[in-house]
Amino acid sequence: MSPSFATETAAALEGPAWLRAEREDAARRFAAAALPTAALEEWRYSRIDALDLDRFSPPTPGVAGGAGAAPAEVDALLTALGPTAAVIETRDGRLAALRVTDPAVTVEDLSAAGAARCELGAIAGEPDAFAALNRAFAPAPLRVRVSEGSSPAPIVVVHRLEGTRAALFPRILVEAASGSVASVLEVVAGGGSSLVVPVTELDVADAASLGYVHVQLLDEDAWQVGLQASRVGRDARLTSAAVAIGGDYARLRTDSALVAPGGESRLIAVYFAAGAQMHDFRTVQGHLAPRTRSDLLYKGAVANGARSVYSGLIRVEKGARGTNAFQANRNLVLHEGAHADSVPNLEIEENDVRCSHASAVGPIAEDQLFYLESRGVPTDVASRLIALGFLDEVIEHLPLPRLAALLRAALAAKLERAEALEAGGAAPGEGA
Amino acid sequence: MSELVIEGLRASVSGKEILRGIDLVVRSGEVHAVMGPNGSGKSTLSHVLLGRPGYVVTGGRVTLDGVDLLELPTWRRAQAGLFLGMQYPIEVPGVSLEDALGESLRARGRDASAVRDLVREEAARVGFDERFLARPLNVDLSGGERKRNETVQLGVLRPRFAVLDEIDSGLDVDALRAVARRVEAATTEIDLGVLAITHYTRLLGVLRADRTHVLSRGRIVVSGGPELAGELERTGYAGWAEEETATGDGARAGGGPAGGGSLAEPLP
Numbered sequence: 257m258s259p260s261f262a263t264e265t266a267a268a269l270e271g272p273a274w275l276r277a278e279r280e281d282a283a284r285r286f287a288a289a290a291l292p293t294a295a296l297e298e299w300r301y302s303r304i305d306a307l308d309l310d311r312f313s314p315p316t317p318g319v320a321g322g323a324g325a326a327p328a329e330v331d332a333l334l335t336a337l338g339p340t341a342a343v344i345e346t347r348d349g350r351l352a353a354l355r356v357t358d359p360a361v362t363v364e365d366l367s368a369a370g371a372a373r374c375e376l377g378a379i380a381g382e383p384d385a386f387a388a389l390n391r392a393f394a395p396a397p398l399r400v401r402v403s404e405g406s407s408p409a410p411i412v413v414v415h416r417l418e419g420t421r422a423a424l425f426p427r428i429l430v431e432a433a434s435g436s437v438a439s440v441l442e443v444v445a446g447g448g449s450s451l452v453v454p455v456t457e458l459d460v461a462d463a464a465s466l467g468y469v470h471v472q473l474l475d476e477d478a479w480q481v482g483l484q485a486s487r488v489g490r491d492a493r494l495t496s497a498a499v500a501i502g503g504d505y506a507r508l509r510t511d512s513a514l515v516a517p518g519g520e521s522r523l524i525a526v527y528f529a530a531g532a533q534m535h536d537f538r539t540v541q542g543h544l545a546p547r548t549r550s551d552l553l554y555k556g557a558v559a560n561g562a563r564s565v566y567s568g569l570i571r572v573e574k575g576a577r578g579t580n581a582f583q584a585n586r587n588l589v590l591h592e593g594a595h596a597d598s599v600p601n602l603e604i605e606e607n608d609v610r611c612s613h614a615s616a617v618g619p620i621a622e623d624q625l626f627y628l629e630s631r632g633v634p635t636d637v638a639s640r641l642i643a644l645g646f647l648d649e650v651i652e653h654l655p656l657p658r659l660a661a662l663l664r665a666a667l668a669a670k671l672e673r674a675e676a677l678e679a680g681g682a683a684p685g686e687g688a
Numbered sequence: 689m690s691e692l693v694i695e696g697l698r699a700s701v702s703g704k705e706i707l708r709g710i711d712l713v714v715r716s717g718e719v720h721a722v723m724g725p726n727g728s729g730k731s732t733l734s735h736v737l738l739g740r741p742g743y744v745v746t747g748g749r750v751t752l753d754g755v756d757l758l759e760l761p762t763w764r765r766a767q768a769g770l771f772l773g774m775q776y777p778i779e780v781p782g783v784s785l786e787d788a789l790g791e792s793l794r795a796r797g798r799d800a801s802a803v804r805d806l807v808r809e810e811a812a813r814v815g816f817d818e819r820f821l822a823r824p825l826n827v828d829l830s831g832g833e834r835k836r837n838e839t840v841q842l843g844v845l846r847p848r849f850a851v852l853d854e855i856d857s858g859l860d861v862d863a864l865r866a867v868a869r870r871v872e873a874a875t876t877e878i879d880l881g882v883l884a885i886t887h888y889t890r891l892l893g894v895l896r897a898d899r900t901h902v903l904s905r906g907r908i909v910v911s912g913g914p915e916l917a918g919e920l921e922r923t924g925y926a927g928w929a930e931e932e933t934a935t936g937d938g939a940r941a942g943g944g945p946a947g948g949g950s951l952a953e954p955l956p
């Protein structure tokens with residue numbers, strides 16, 4: 257294993273004794289585990305085989321990150337969001353700025369001296385070596401708590417990342433206590449030529465309602481191998497959305513577990529890969545209790561020589577009677593050199609359930625194009641309208657609707673660049 | 689005064705010839721009704737005029753004031769002044785009426801900022817509920833609402849010629865009257881020429897046809913004045929379909945105008 261990710265390096269990171277001990281254990285687990293390969297079903301079609309972990313190293317302990325990338329889009333998103341209950345900014349995985357304006361929200365840096373122990377990883381587990389790597393090297397895991405029965409304004413977490421070939425490990429645990437109604441925006445931006453391995457855990461307690469939006473605005477050379485996991489309690493509700501725009505190879509695994517009766521999760525995502533980008537999504541809708549419901553809609557577009565992967569599993573465990581589980585993945589292939597893979601899966605151990613899955617990959621529908629053209633809309637404009645309209649089905653259902661206009665504009669601008677690139681005929685070669 | 693001229697138009701779908709030599713001239717302000725039994729090629733004619741994918745022109749010409757439409761992509765035919773009111777308007781998820789019409793006006797060099805007001809004005813004229821204006825094009829609209837929507841678009845775009853493919857199907861009496869009145873008004877307001885494809889004469893009660901043509905097996909087998917529509921309602925198409933079969937070979941060989949005065953004579 258790479259010397260950069262040696263157990264001693266992890267153990268040297270600052271924090272209370274319990275965190276340091278846990279990091280060391282995780283580093284040992286990582287050292288003992290093999291990195292995944294594309295031969296594994298969960299990594300099929302991915303670019304994992306092109307990753308050379310030795311090319312990256314964690315930021316030097318004790319050295320603060322740089323100024324941090326601050327793309328204008330991030331500030332615009334924050335402005336659009338309006339009033340917030342808390343704004344948390346990290347730079348290269350370390351807490352850089354914190355503003356909490358509502359006592360219902362508590363934010364803790366678990367690497368601070370005296371930070372109380374909490375169960376990191378209880379929700380996410382360690383589905384692969386990257387989760388262990390994050391556990392070992394996350395310099396400052398953050399814990400965000402929303403108090404019982406409260407309904408604060410949105411909570412914002414911005415990870416500003418930079419660095420050349422740095423390995424960056426943001427980590428956050430969000431706990432929405434019972435009966436609370438909360439929303440969280442998490443933005444991952446910048447990244448340079450780094451590898452970003454973020455882990456987010458969402459704990460939605462009984463009768464709580466959490467809306468979560470993950471916006472990925474990474475630089476075009478950055479890699480992401482992300483994990484987002486949630487646990488949804490009795491009669492609780494989670495709406496989790498992912499918006500993927502940047503990155504060279506950007507993967508996000510989303511595991512949602514409905515652990516008590518009456519829990520509901522709605523999982524949505526919109527992604528748009530162009531140039532030589534690849535967006536890679538894996539989802540698990542886990543039903544572990546009776547009368548639970550999950551509803552997933554992932555929609556994406558690929559342009560130029562870009563690729564996307566969606567692979568999703570609905571898993572209904574024995575005893576999860578009365579489960580309703582739906583999964584739909586639809587992909588728009590805008591150019592001949594682009595490609596999308598869609599792999600839905602069902603694993604059902606119970607009889608009394610209602611499950612469905614649908615998947616589609618195809619170009620812009622000819623009849624829709626004809627309809628708009630017959631109104632006098634030029635072909636290229638009509639294609640653009642249809643593509644953005646296709647993605648809009650997800651944008652219009654974001655749990656933080658104030659973000660919609662900006663995200664629409666970002667997708668439109670990206671589409672324009674993709675069309676210009678296609679017209680120029682000079683798609684950049686694929687790189688890792 | 690504009691002129692839409694269709695000469696010897698032949699077209700096939702999936703290798704099967706559907707239009708077998710259509711000749712028709714529509715001038716500004718005129719309303720031509722095209723009637724005929726199912727499968728006679730009425731809808732194919734409308735799709736071929738706008739260049740719908742899957743419809744292959746195998747012969748003939750279509751010009752609008754001398755401009756060869758068949759050489760143009762669909763959107764340029766529309767920009768040249770042709771409008772298609774579809775029998776089954778297509779759902780375009782996520783695309784609003786205003787965005788689509790705004791882009792069309794922009795491409796025409798017209799002021800796209802006026803589109804919102806224009807749409808509201810036209811919606812009021814045909815009783816298209818304002819609530820529907822915010823919906824994506826044709827999504828979750830009933831058949832009748834879709835036809836009102838098509839008529840709104842016609843009103844905003846102000847084409848020179850409108851091909852209306854069964855604009856009257858799926859409409860209740862009130863909607864039919866509203867749509868027909870709007871189209872009729874356009875024939876004087878903007879001197880619109882209309883090619884109205886229909887099964888029923890009820891549309892023609894409000895939208896008065898200057899000429900009526902009967903299409904059978906891909907050819908116009910008879911043309912007449914407005915009275916022909918009423919006659920067809922009483923007698924049906926059966927007689928004309930037989931006539932077409934009897935004279936079919938000759939007409940195909942000649943490739944010239946089919947139907948016309950001589951075939952209309954058997955009518956009282």
